[in-house]
Amino acid sequence: MQNLELKPAVDKYQPLVLTPLEDIRGFLFHHLGRFLLFLITFSSVLLMLLIFFFVIREAIPFLMKFNLTEFLTTKSWYPEASTPKFGALSLIVGSLYVTIAALVFAVPTGILAAIFLSDIVSLKIGDFIKPVIEILAAIPSVAYGFFAVLVLAPWMQNKLGFTTGTNALNASIILSIMALPTIISVAEDSISTIGRELREASYALGATRFETIFKVVIPAAHSGIIAAIVLGMMRAIGETMVVWMASGNANQIPSPWWDLSQSVRTMTATIAGDMGETPKDSLHYGALFAIGVVLLVMTFLLNIISEYFLASAKRKSGKS
Amino acid sequence: MQKGNDNMLIPSLETDTQEIESVVSLSQKNNVATKKKAPNCECAIVKSENFSFYYGSKAGVKDISMEIYPCSVTAIIGPSGCGKSTFLRSINRINDLIPHTHIDGKLFVNGHNVYDKNTNLVNLRQQVGMVFQKPNPFPKNIFDNVAYGPRLQGVKNRSSLQQVVESSLKAAALWDEVKDDLKKSALALSGGQQQRLCIARALATRPNIILMDEPCSALDPIATGKIEDLIDKLQNDYTIVIVTHNMQQAARVSKRTAFFCLGELIEYDSTVKIFRNPGKKQTEDYVTGRFG
Ligand SMILES: Nc1ncnc2c1ncn2[C@@H]1O[C@H](COP(=O)(O)OP(=O)(O)OP(=O)(O)O)[C@@H](O)[C@H]1O
Ligand SMILES: [Mg+2]
Numbered sequence: 199m200q201n202l203e204l205k206p207a208v209d210k211y212q213p214l215v216l217t218p219l220e221d222i223r224g225f226l227f228h229h230l231g232r233f234l235l236f237l238i239t240f241s242s243v244l245l246m247l248l249i250f251f252f253v254i255r256e257a258i259p260f261l262m263k264f265n266l267t268e269f270l271t272t273k274s275w276y277p278e279a280s281t282p283k284f285g286a287l288s289l290i291v292g293s294l295y296v297t298i299a300a301l302v303f304a305v306p307t308g309i310l311a312a313i314f315l316s317d318i319v320s321l322k323i324g325d326f327i328k329p330v331i332e333i334l335a336a337i338p339s340v341a342y343g344f345f346a347v348l349v350l351a352p353w354m355q356n357k358l359g360f361t362t363g364t365n366a367l368n369a370s371i372i373l374s375i376m377a378l379p380t381i382i383s384v385a386e387d388s389i390s391t392i393g394r395e396l397r398e399a400s401y402a403l404g405a406t407r408f409e410t411i412f413k414v415v416i417p418a419a420h421s422g423i424i425a426a427i428v429l430g431m432m433r434a435i436g437e438t439m440v441v442w443m444a445s446g447n448a449n450q451i452p453s454p455w456w457d458l459s460q461s462v463r464t465m466t467a468t469i470a471g472d473m474g475e476t477p478k479d480s481l482h483y484g485a486l487f488a489i490g491v492v493l494l495v496m497t498f499l500l501n502i503i504s505e506y507f508l509a510s511a512k513r514k515s516g517k518s
Numbered sequence: 519m520q521k522g523n524d525n526m527l528i529p530s531l532e533t534d535t536q537e538i539e540s541v542v543s544l545s546q547k548n549n550v551a552t553k554k555k556a557p558n559c560e561c562a563i564v565k566s567e568n569f570s571f572y573y574g575s576k577a578g579v580k581d582i583s584m585e586i587y588p589c590s591v592t593a594i595i596g597p598s599g600c601g602k603s604t605f606l607r608s609i610n611r612i613n614d615l616i617p618h619t620h621i622d623g624k625l626f627v628n629g630h631n632v633y634d635k636n637t638n639l640v641n642l643r644q645q646v647g648m649v650f651q652k653p654n655p656f657p658k659n660i661f662d663n664v665a666y667g668p669r670l671q672g673v674k675n676r677s678s679l680q681q682v683v684e685s686s687l688k689a690a691a692l693w694d695e696v697k698d699d700l701k702k703s704a705l706a707l708s709g710g711q712q713q714r715l716c717i718a719r720a721l722a723t724r725p726n727i728i729l730m731d732e733p734c735s736a737l738d739p740i741a742t743g744k745i746e747d748l749i750d751k752l753q754n755d756y757t758i759v760i761v762t763h764n765m766q767q768a769a770r771v772s773k774r775t776a777f778f779c780l781g782e783l784i785e786y787d788s789t790v791k792i793f794r795n796p797g798k799k800q801t802e803d804y805v806t807g808r809f810g
Binding site: 404 | 612617640
């Protein structure tokens with residue numbers, strides 16, 4: 199046999215025992231590095247806690263003076279009246295209303311689009327479509343607002359005969375378009391991590407593409423898909439500019455409840471809209487912060503839910 | 519028959535250095551026994567005529583012409599990358615899923631050229647089952663894994679599903695290990711159990727041809743023994759095509775062996791002949807381990 203050119207570097211081996219200097223250096227780097235990383239991580243946690251803290255602090259005077267149950271369960275919102283009323287129910291409902299309506303449009307569309315990208319269309323076309331979808335996420339929300347006011351609103355008024363063009367339907371359509379990129383990309387990620395092996399197993403048992411997608415791929419990817427939905431929901435519920443411009447800002451709960459052509463008002467739009475006109479430390483000012491607390495708690499809960507499902511999706515793909 | 523199996527398996531499993539020669543002579547005995555039992559069906563059930571499969575412009579297999587006979591085990595051996603999987607996966611057209619591939623020539627299953635435009639892929643795959651190299655159970659429970667195929671075929675009745683699941687798991691020698699907990703996730707099974715589950719899942723669709731792509735490559739000798747045992751039993755009713763890197767395994771389980779090299783079929787003959795008295799120098803080098 200020919201001699202190997204690559205010999206063990208016996209002559210270059212360094213001693214296996216650390217010198218005192220190396221020892222100290224290692225000790226310092228280890229602990230300093232850990233400390234710095236801890237500081238960076240902790241500062242983002244701190245920032246979140248600070249936001250929570252300030253919002254709550256501004257809301258406390260209001261919550262002390264005003265009955266919390268009344269705040270959460272009554273519908274009259276007359277902050278500037280001589281006997282002001284702060285019933286936030288229709289605002290909370292308004293937020294949930296447009297968010298859920300948006301999800302009704304965005305979830306089926308988003309999941310079908312994700313399936314389309316991962317399982318149906320060829321890689322080349324997918325690579326072309328995906329960046330386009332991501333651009334949707336990059337469009338500033340004011341631009342969406344313009345679209346809602348200038349295009350959708352007149353269309354709804356003239357063609358659909360709605361009394362007002364800015365209404366819950368308008369806001370939810372725009373919100374659903376804004377939530378789509380999130381839903382599509384997270385769902386597509388989780389669907390494509392379901393490997394070729396599982397799909398092959400299904401086809402080899404005589405399944406059609408339809409059966410393979412709906413009986414194997416989607417069930418296997420369900421945690422990721424749920425996380426996608428929750429993330430999309432968070433995107434929609436926190437959105438401010440678009441709902442402010444598109445929802446009509448009428449403080450009411452639509453009746454009948456399914457009538458999307460009526461105007462609604464959301465928590466975010468109320469905060470953004472009123473904040474400029476309220477004197478600091480007034481009751482109204484505190485009420486807006488109390489709404490902020492409600493909003494924070496909601497998104498916080500949604501976040502926990504999505505974390506849970508994303509973690510379980512990861513666990514599953516790690517196992518198989 | 520049953521006793522013959524055990525005799526055949528035990529010595530060959532215990533010693534890794536076992537000479538192929540002795541395996542061949544043992545399995546030859548076994549094949550004689552099989553022959554008696556096997557139905558008299560000597561016309562080919564799978565037949566390829568100048569079949570080539572291309573990934574893009576690169577050929578995975580070239581110009582393969584071979585006939586696979588029913589109710590017997592046919593082994594495909596050959597060095598890595600020589601196109602064994604490609605050929606196997608062409609038979610049930612599962613390779614169609616890979617983009618930018620095309621074929622040339624003909625491949626008949628039960629007399630029908632499966633690459634004809636009018637082929638019903640669902641029916642083809644119900645007749646031609648497949649066990650993959652890596653166990654790939656669905657992330658569902660054991661019952662739902664095995665019942666997947668029958669449910670696709672429209673079986674809804676709970677008791678008939680239960681029956682199919684039980685008999686498939688029994689056939690795959692897994693029943694005793696899982697019968698108490700069919701609701702357990704299939705992913706919680708060991709690798710060997712998962713592979714037997716995949717075999718049970720393939721059996722549950724009641725195919726008549728089973729393609730196995732290195733079904734034991736990830737398994738320990740005991741699980742391997744169980745699967746070889748199973749293959750031996752299955753060959754009375756099923757046509758089995760098995761790809762393997764393990765010469766002893768090919769010698770133990772198969773009646774005929776095909777030797778592939780660089781995408782071509784070098785030699786195809788009875789297993790005894792391939793291992794004892796191969797017609798080509800290349801084959802001899804490979805089966806005796808002198809292959810470079
Ligand atoms: N998906 C694919 N895309 C492109 N080329 C492929 C693909 N799969 C296999 N090939 C090529 O086809 C040839 C045959 O591959 P194949 O998987 O059939 O080999 P094999 O005999 O099964 O090898 P092994 O024993 O390692 O499994 C190889 O050269 C490989 O590079
Ligand atoms: Mg292979």
